[in-house]
Amino acid sequence: MKLRIMYFAKLRDLAGTSDETVVYGGQTVSDLMGTLMKTHPGLLNAGKIMFAVNEQFVSPSAKLKDGDVVALLPPLNGG
Amino acid sequence: MVMLLPFSRLSMEDKLPMNINRYRGQIALEEISMEGQKKLSSAHVSIVGIGGTGSSAAELFSRIGIGTLTLIDPDVVAESDLHRQVLYSESDVGTPKVDAASNRLRAENGDLTILKFRNRLDESNAERLLLGSDIIYDGTDNFESRDTLNRVAVRTKTPLVMTSAVDYYGQVKAIIPGVTSCLACIGYPEEGENISCSTMGIFPPVLSFVAAFGVNLAVKILLSLPVSGDYYHLDMKSLTVTKITARINERCPVCGSQSH
Numbered sequence A: 001m002k003l004r005i006m007y008f009a010k011l012r013d014l015a016g017t018s019d020e021t022v023v024y025g026g027q028t029v030s031d032l033m034g035t036l037m038k039t040h041p042g043l044l045n046a047g048k049i050m051f052a053v054n055e056q057f058v059s060p061s062a063k064l065k066d067g068d069v070v071a072l073l074p075p076l077n078g079g
Numbered sequence B: 001m002v003m004l005l006p007f008s009r010l011s012m013e014d015k016l017p018m019n020i021n022r023y024r025g026q027i028a029l030e031e032i033s034m035e036g037q038k039k040l041s042s043a044h045v046s047i048v049g050i051g052g053t054g055s056s057a058a059e060l061f062s063r064i065g066i067g068t069l070t071l072i073d074p075d076v077v078a079e080s081d082l083h084r085q086v087l088y089s090e091s092d093v094g095t096p097k098v099d100a101a102s103n104r105l106r107a108e109n110g111d112l113t114i115l116k117f118r119n120r121l122d123e124s125n126a127e128r129l130l131l132g133s134d135i136i137y138d139g140t141d142n143f144e145s146r147d148t149l150n151r152v153a154v155r156t157k158t159p160l161v162m163t164s165a166v167d168y169y170g171q172v173k174a175i176i177p178g179v180t181s182c183l184a185c186i187g188y189p190e191e192g193e194n195i196s197c198s199t200m201g202i203f204p205p206v207l208s209f210v211a212a213f214g215v216n217l218a219v220k221i222l223l224s225l226p227v228s229g230d231y232y233h234l235d236m237k238s239l240t241v242t243k244i245t246a247r248i249n250e251r252c253p254v255c256g257s258q259s260h
């Protein structure tokens, strides 16, 4: 399946891109993270990440389908 | 420009809990009007953490005419706070933030009632310190305090406006127990490595931006205007605001049906 991945805040810097299309053979969001960390090793330093698919928050066990837009956001803690 | 209100909108009651003239600029707004201003002037907002976002929010709440503000913060003002924490002046360095903030806010609005607690909020004191709040404003700077606020808000059925910021980015979410999702519903962590504004860096305008956004949500809740639990990510680098739908998670460990 083809997915569009969007990186927010510092994840853009860690991934080296804000937006990309990937061809993915796995099933869940957490599997996808494993794949993305291989192509963008900087993401290994990302800490906690929140996931949204098609502009809605999902859990890491959520299943993906062709054409999904996956957004990765770091939860901010400062203030 | 100050818009003069038609006399009919100013003569609703003899005794009003606030100085109408002072607020006529915002009473002119249809969503606020006289009725809304009365709601604001009788409202009690608690601000937990009066640092970057919290001090900007406190100033907006005070000026807009909120009746009672509770300020909760354990810290004293540091010189390194002055570039971003708008309530404090050079002469406040070394003074408890709750004292410096309440002096400043009282000078801005003499009608304001202020309750101040020089405490770090935690599970053991949260319900006592937040007693009577119509809204809790989250100005904290770490995952653990936000988790505590989220749990207390859900338990006491008190609306919470979460704001957070670091670097060029901010995040804002309303939590209305029984109506919207909570922080745990969307996977916001209960704990984790805290990256503070002073170590990671913070672009000061993002704090005012985030606070204005959060105060806007709080005022809408106080005025009973519709507010969703959507999550807003504010980005001052790319000049974008992204809204992400945040539905109630039935299996949420804090607010879900299986948590009771």
Ligand SMILES: [Zn+2]
Binding pocket: B181, B182, B183, B184, B185, B186, B249, B252, B253, B254, B255, B256
């Ligand atoms: Zn929840």
